[in-house]
Amino acid sequence: MPKSDLPVFRSVCTAVLLFCCLVGPASAHEVEVHRGISLNAVDILDVGLLNRFRADIGQGSIDEDTFPQYCYHAYNPHNGRGFDLPCPGVVDWANIIASNARDAMPILWAQAISAYDAGNLGGPNGAFHKLGRCIHLIQDMTSPAHTHSDTHIDGDDFEGWGGGNFLPLLDLAPVFPADGSPESFVHTAALLVYSATTWPGIIQEANPQPDTQFKRMFPTLTFHDGGFLGDDYWVIDNIGEFDEAGVFPPCIGSPSACDEWWPSTDDFSEDEGGPGGARRITGNFYVENTGGDNNRLTPARWRGAANSRTLLRLYSEELYPIAISYSAGLLQTFADTVCPPPTADFTIERTGPRCAPLLVSFLDRSAGDAIGNWRWDFGDGSRSDAQNPTHLYTEPGTYIVTLTISGDCGESSRTIRDLVRVLPGSPAIDGNGDELGGECVPDRPFHRGDANADGSVDISDPSRIFSYLFLGGAVPACLDSADANDDGGIDITDGVFLLRYLFNGAARPPAPGPPGNECDNDPAAGGDSLGCAAYESC
Amino acid sequence: MRLALKPLIFCLLTGPGLALGQDTSGRETPGDQAEALIKLLASRGRSVPKRELLERLLQNREANLPGVRKAARDGDRETRLMALRLLAEMKDPEAARIAGESLASKEVAIRRRAGSVLMLLEDDTQVAKVLARLPVERDSGALKSLIAAAGSSGHAATADAIRPYLRDANQSVRVNTAIALARLGSMEALGTVLEALQGVDMQARREAAYGLGFFSGKRQKAQAAAQAIIDNPAGTWKAEAGISLLRLELAASAEKLELLSNASTLRQPRVQAWSIQAIARMGGKDAAAWLKQRAALNDPLGRFAGLQLLMKGEGSHAKK
Numbered sequence: 001m002p003k004s005d006l007p008v009f010r011s012v013c014t015a016v017l018l019f020c021c022l023v024g025p026a027s028a029h030e031v032e033v034h035r036g037i038s039l040n041a042v043d044i045l046d047v048g049l050l051n052r053f054r055a056d057i058g059q060g061s062i063d064e065d066t067f068p069q070y071c072y073h074a075y076n077p078h079n080g081r082g083f084d085l086p087c088p089g090v091v092d093w094a095n096i097i098a099s100n101a102r103d104a105m106p107i108l109w110a111q112a113i114s115a116y117d118a119g120n121l122g123g124p125n126g127a128f129h130k131l132g133r134c135i136h137l138i139q140d141m142t143s144p145a146h147t148h149s150d151t152h153i154d155g156d157d158f159e160g161w162g163g164g165n166f167l168p169l170l171d172l173a174p175v176f177p178a179d180g181s182p183e184s185f186v187h188t189a190a191l192l193v194y195s196a197t198t199w200p201g202i203i204q205e206a207n208p209q210p211d212t213q214f215k216r217m218f219p220t221l222t223f224h225d226g227g228f229l230g231d232d233y234w235v236i237d238n239i240g241e242f243d244e245a246g247v248f249p250p251c252i253g254s255p256s257a258c259d260e261w262w263p264s265t266d267d268f269s270e271d272e273g274g275p276g277g278a279r280r281i282t283g284n285f286y287v288e289n290t291g292g293d294n295n296r297l298t299p300a301r302w303r304g305a306a307n308s309r310t311l312l313r314l315y316s317e318e319l320y321p322i323a324i325s326y327s328a329g330l331l332q333t334f335a336d337t338v339c340p341p342p343t344a345d346f347t348i349e350r351t352g353p354r355c356a357p358l359l360v361s362f363l364d365r366s367a368g369d370a371i372g373n374w375r376w377d378f379g380d381g382s383r384s385d386a387q388n389p390t391h392l393y394t395e396p397g398t399y400i401v402t403l404t405i406s407g408d409c410g411e412s413s414r415t416i417r418d419l420v421r422v423l424p425g426s427p428a429i430d431g432n433g434d435e436l437g438g439e440c441v442p443d444r445p446f447h448r449g450d451a452n453a454d455g456s457v458d459i460s461d462p463s464r465i466f467s468y469l470f471l472g473g474a475v476p477a478c479l480d481s482a483d484a485n486d487d488g489g490i491d492i493t494d495g496v497f498l499l500r501y502l503f504n505g506a507a508r509p510p511a512p513g514p515p516g517n518e519c520d521n522d523p524a525a526g527g528d529s530l531g532c533a534a535y536e537s538c
Numbered sequence: 539m540r541l542a543l544k545p546l547i548f549c550l551l552t553g554p555g556l557a558l559g560q561d562t563s564g565r566e567t568p569g570d571q572a573e574a575l576i577k578l579l580a581s582r583g584r585s586v587p588k589r590e591l592l593e594r595l596l597q598n599r600e601a602n603l604p605g606v607r608k609a610a611r612d613g614d615r616e617t618r619l620m621a622l623r624l625l626a627e628m629k630d631p632e633a634a635r636i637a638g639e640s641l642a643s644k645e646v647a648i649r650r651r652a653g654s655v656l657m658l659l660e661d662d663t664q665v666a667k668v669l670a671r672l673p674v675e676r677d678s679g680a681l682k683s684l685i686a687a688a689g690s691s692g693h694a695a696t697a698d699a700i701r702p703y704l705r706d707a708n709q710s711v712r713v714n715t716a717i718a719l720a721r722l723g724s725m726e727a728l729g730t731v732l733e734a735l736q737g738v739d740m741q742a743r744r745e746a747a748y749g750l751g752f753f754s755g756k757r758q759k760a761q762a763a764a765q766a767i768i769d770n771p772a773g774t775w776k777a778e779a780g781i782s783l784l785r786l787e788l789a790a791s792a793e794k795l796e797l798l799s800n801a802s803t804l805r806q807p808r809v810q811a812w813s814i815q816a817i818a819r820m821g822g823k824d825a826a827a828w829l830k831q832r833a834a835l836n837d838p839l840g841r842f843a844g845l846q847l848l849m850k851g852e853g854s855h856a857k858k
Contacts, residue, residue: 207710207739207740207741208739208740219740220740220744220774220775221740222740222741222744223741224741224744225650225677225678225679225682225741226650226653226654226678226679226680226681226682226683226686226714227654227679227682227683227685227686227710227713227714227717227745228657228682228686228689228714228717228718228745228748228749229744229745229748230654231647231650231651231653231654231679231683232619232647232650232651235744237740237744237774237775237776237777238774238776238777
């Protein structure tokens with residue numbers, strides 16, 4: 001090509017390239033996997049702020065998959081490399097922000113935080129769209145090809161399969177790498193996936209192949225040294241070939257039979273240590289197109305045990321949960337950074353005695369912004385949505401009270417087990433008839449004449465009555481008990497009535513009578529009740 | 539997650555950035571370009587789709603052929619291996635002669651490849667060299683390639699020369715001999731193939747599954763054995779068995795193009811690819827028209843069909 005034509009050619013080439021890449025970089029179902037994983041991650045967190053921008057997060061995770069951004073979508077945790085191709089020498093392009101996903105993450109992350117701080121939240125340049133782009137990087141790390149710096153130009157069964165088979169996994173929890181930095185999400189997820197999809201092995205140009213983990217997984221691993229099926233390549237039934245793979249038939253051009261396994265880049269060595277000096281490759285091996293012919297590839301063994309599931313199924317069960325839980329972890333980290341979650345707390349306002357029935361005022365003492373919801377559980381089956389509710393406890397007991405608050409920045413709960421204790425009995429009353437604060441007298445069925453509530457009627461009872469009436473003694477715990485003659489009042493006749501009953505053989509006190517006569521009825525039927533617990537008639 | 543990088547790589551290869559095969563004035567020299575492309579094809583560390591490289595090479599087929607021949611004779615080991623195979627796929631008239639010369643190479647890999655090339659070419663011009671090498675060849679892989687070449691030569695007389703290898707200690711050699719005899723019209727060693735199907739030597743087993751298709755003279759038995767592999771959930775080398783079934787059907791069918799056309803739609807990528815390749819080998823107007831029509835579809839098999847046309851020197855009809 002004449003030199004004078006070069007700039008024109010370069011421009012045309014770039015234009016064609018951009019057009020091709022923009023109009024058809026990826027099939028739609030694969031893109032939709034990113035949206036599915038992203039929304040799944042938002043859903044398992046259920047954080048208000050993220051929920052509100054759920055659509056932006058999903059869209060960002062899709063939009064990240066455009067040229068030339070995807071040039072940095074690979075990261076091999078073993079050697080730190082991204083894709084060898086397709087973007088050599090273009091790191092100065094505006095959108096090529098790094099050479100691999102791990103290095104790209106903090107850059108995108110900073111853009112997302114910056115957009116949030118500037119109040120630019122929604123839309124294609126908003127914080128949450130950029131956050132979606134961040135989690136795309138994590139999700140790509142859970143595709144084996146991306147952690148092996150494999151451009152998977154011939155297709156990727158795992159990603160293709162995911163498009164048709166991905167279902168939300170809602171029982172997952174967010175996962176946070178040890179150091180919690182955004183790039184550590186990429187690195188840790190990539191490391192897990194790299195480890196899960198790489199197997200040590202040795203292949204040699206002489207059969208049988210050495211007994212290695214790779215060979216045990218794929219027992220048909222064989223070197224073809226000549227004859228009707230050609231020469232100088234290794235083959236595994238239902239997976240494909242290595243060395244000749246992708247060049248000539250029958251493999252070439254087929255959708256899933258080419259270049260499907262090979263030693264991991266920079267993770268193997270070659271020598272001539274095979275039988276008779278045969279070439280030998282020692283290292284870690286990786287299967288790109290995990291389905292093999294018609295997606296029926298079933299490794300003989302998996303994790304050292306016999307296996308009956310296809311590699312796609314095995315991958316999906318291990319890799320998709322990583323994609324979701326690590327995406328959720330990063331989303332939660334973002335929410336915690338820009339909008340710290342609230343902290344629930346509360347107390348009660350103490351007033352009066354703690355005897356049942358007790359009215360308690362609860363005071364919200366929670367910290368945090370944008371709290372919009374309060375949910376109180378009073379521990380007795382009752383609930384309230386008020387911020388500072390009051391609640392009437394009718395029964396004695398110790399109640400476990402929980403306050404749950406939620407808002408855009410998340411949710412928080414506080415449970416206090418012994419703050420509310422409602423005592424049995426009635427408020428104690430002093431000599432003036434006033435309640436003694438916080439003291440409760442146990443309620444029990446009264447017995448007429450048992451003025452001092454000691455369970456019997458004897459000389460101490462009229463003494464108690466006279467002490468109360470004439471010597472300033474304490475009020476009888478149960479005035480009905482002291483009303484020995486059941487005339488509706490406490491006076492000298494009650495003391496005299498008891499003395500006559502005890503020492504002159506006079507009639508006993510009216511129903512329910514002294515202890516031992518619990519089955520009598522109270523003839524006044526409560527009409528003259530002086531405040532004691534009702535006697536339960538037989 | 540998926541990348542669509544082919545346009546980019548095309549531009550890299552055709553644009554000035556990579557500077558494949560340019561002289562001092564910036565002009566590409568076909569020979570240099572051919573060698574550079576072959577080196578890329580042969581490299582294990584490549585990240586460029588081999589199909590792209592092949593298309594690039596074949597789009598300038600005639601100009602590049604001398605460079606490929608030179609590489610097949612004088613290149614380093616990996617380059618020679620790749621160039622020899624390329625010549626065979628391109629059906630270069632010089633390919634058989636270069637392969638015949640290479641049968642005596644000191645490099646075992648080259649000797650294996652040379653025999654394979656003659657087998658692919660179904661060549662009958664180098665038979666004498668092939669038969670002369672048989673008794674002196676000590677490498678079982680190269681020996682198998684020689685046997686395959688002899689069996690593909692169409693010379694029935696070579697059967698006597700290869701028949702003794704039915705008793706070779708190496709099961710894979712025995713299987714290839716049985717297949718070669720079948721190709722030459724002698725169905726005597728189907729038992730050798732059937733025995734290998736039950737063996738533990740996976741190479742021999744695969745060759746046996748693939749070789750069943752040549753036993754059209756014992757069609758029923760061969761068909762049953764291939765079908766048994768496919769029907770067995772734990773059966774291995776099903777694709778090879780499928781190709782054998784197809785080959786047996788073809789031998790008995792008058793509607794070969796229709797049969798292959800249907801097979802190219804089966805959900806078995808290797809059978810699909812093999813069918814398209816077989817159509818390319820058929821020759822004739824109908825087959826060419828079918829290939830062009832298939833190549834017009836912008837999918838992997840369409841591109842494969844386009845590549846077949848390129849191999850035949852008929853230009854690509856695949857969409858970019």
